[in-house]
Amino acid sequence: MKHIVEIDKKVVARAKQLLAMDSADAAADLFRQAYGVKLDTVGPTVYLRGLVEFSNICSRNCLYCGIRKSNRNTPRFRLSKEEILDAARWTYQNQYGSLVLQSGERNDDEFIDFVEDTLREIKKIGGGALGVTISLGEQTRETYQRWFDAGAHRYLLRIETTNPTLYAILHPDGDNLEKRARCLTALRDVGYQVGTGVMIGLPEQTIDDLARDIAFFKAMDIDMIGMGPFIPHHDTPLADLAESFDPEKQFNLALRMIAATRIILEDVNIAAATALQALKEDGRERALKAGANIIMPNVTATKYRRAYQLYDNKPCLDENSNQCKTCLANRILSQGESIGLGQWGDAPHFAARVNPEKRKLS
Numbered sequence: 001m002k003h004i005v006e007i008d009k010k011v012v013a014r015a016k017q018l019l020a021m022d023s024a025d026a027a028a029d030l031f032r033q034a035y036g037v038k039l040d041t042v043g044p045t046v047y048l049r050g051l052v053e054f055s056n057i058c059s060r061n062c063l064y065c066g067i068r069k070s071n072r073n074t075p076r077f078r079l080s081k082e083e084i085l086d087a088a089r090w091t092y093q094n095q096y097g098s099l100v101l102q103s104g105e106r107n108d109d110e111f112i113d114f115v116e117d118t119l120r121e122i123k124k125i126g127g128g129a130l131g132v133t134i135s136l137g138e139q140t141r142e143t144y145q146r147w148f149d150a151g152a153h154r155y156l157l158r159i160e161t162t163n164p165t166l167y168a169i170l171h172p173d174g175d176n177l178e179k180r181a182r183c184l185t186a187l188r189d190v191g192y193q194v195g196t197g198v199m200i201g202l203p204e205q206t207i208d209d210l211a212r213d214i215a216f217f218k219a220m221d222i223d224m225i226g227m228g229p230f231i232p233h234h235d236t237p238l239a240d241l242a243e244s245f246d247p248e249k250q251f252n253l254a255l256r257m258i259a260a261t262r263i264i265l266e267d268v269n270i271a272a273a274t275a276l277q278a279l280k281e282d283g284r285e286r287a288l289k290a291g292a293n294i295i296m297p298n299v300t301a302t303k304y305r306r307a308y309q310l311y312d313n314k315p316c317l318d319e320n321s322n323q324c325k326t327c328l329a330n331r332i333l334s335q336g337e338s339i340g341l342g343q344w345g346d347a348p349h350f351a352a353r354v355n356p357e358k359r360k361l362s
């Protein structure tokens with residue numbers, strides 16, 4: 001990792017201090033502090049991204065993931081271009097402002113062409129009105145460039161963990177952390193707003209690891225964070241961990257990680273991941289109060305949702321987009337937050353990164 005980016009020891013120490021605030025009182029204090037930083041830097045507006053999980057076909061075998069290649073118990077699906085466009089049109093009509101396309105990882109030409117073509121069609125909706133994020137794993141720089149040219153302008157690629165030993169265990173087939181980090185650099189060079197994140201509470205992961213993850217985000221000058229709790233999936237090699245799994249503890253750790261990240265990174269976008277809601281009914285709202293400012297409501301057709309289960313207990317499997325919309329709006333408004341309808345909701349961090357003068361003036 002050293003040759004990719006040097007992390008700042010002072011940031012690690014500060015992150016560790018924040019993450020250690022685990023008693024009920026200290027955590028409440030941490031969340032209040034993070035919420036204050038959120039109001040000062042990105043404001044109280046929650047931005048939405050309609051999430052289309054368009055295929056669970058995957059060429060990788062990540063140990064934790066329910067759609068890993070070797071899981072023969074999940075039926076494989078892919079949406080047609082028209083089905084993706086239907087979801088995109090719904091997202092536009094319902095003023096979500098932005099769309100996220102996510103799928104299992106594929107690197108073949110057919111897939112790359114399909115995504116490129118679909119992006120071009122999406123950009124025609126409302127004359128290019130929708131912001132478009134993609135989350136399609138590790139690709140070559142050339143592929144990232146083609147998708148950028150076709151209209152995607154944000155990319156989410158979680159680093160998953162910055163502990164190289166843990167990374168190597170969780171990702172067989174010779175995948176490695178440096179390769180993934182290099183993808184983040186390539187995305188940034190191409191011009192994307194770059195998002196990353198980790199799973200929180202992985203087996204053998206320590207508070208030290210999480211503190212170093214935050215320092216990594218900072219050193220990479222990341223614009224967006226998407227991270228959530230690790231939750232065992234029954235059809236993966238990590239299924240046995242379900243026995244000792246403590247949802248309460250895992251949830252609290254995830255919330256502290258979000259809060260510490262907000263306090264240290266300040267003006268980035270931070271998503272309240274759906275996985276938080278798998279652990280606690282009001283998990284995503286609680287994350288908004290601990291520093292998150294983005295929610296990604298599922299807009300995938302209901303019939304496909306069950307087959308896109310990365311972890312157990314995924315919420316909203318039987319709901320449709322309209323139900324998710326109403327439910328979520330109520331949840332957000334109940335927190336006293338407002339929704340940035342019809343807006344892209346880019347992270348102020350990105351604007352400041354590409355135009356440092358702006359930061360000085362504000």
Ligand code: SAH
Binds near residue numbers: 066157160228
């Ligand atoms: N293939 C794409 C995106 C799909 S996976 C990619 O690799 O970027 C999206 C994210 O789901 C992963 O980055 C991982 O962090 C998360 N995920 C997978 N399995 C999980 C589990 N069991 N618990 C929690 N999060 C999980």
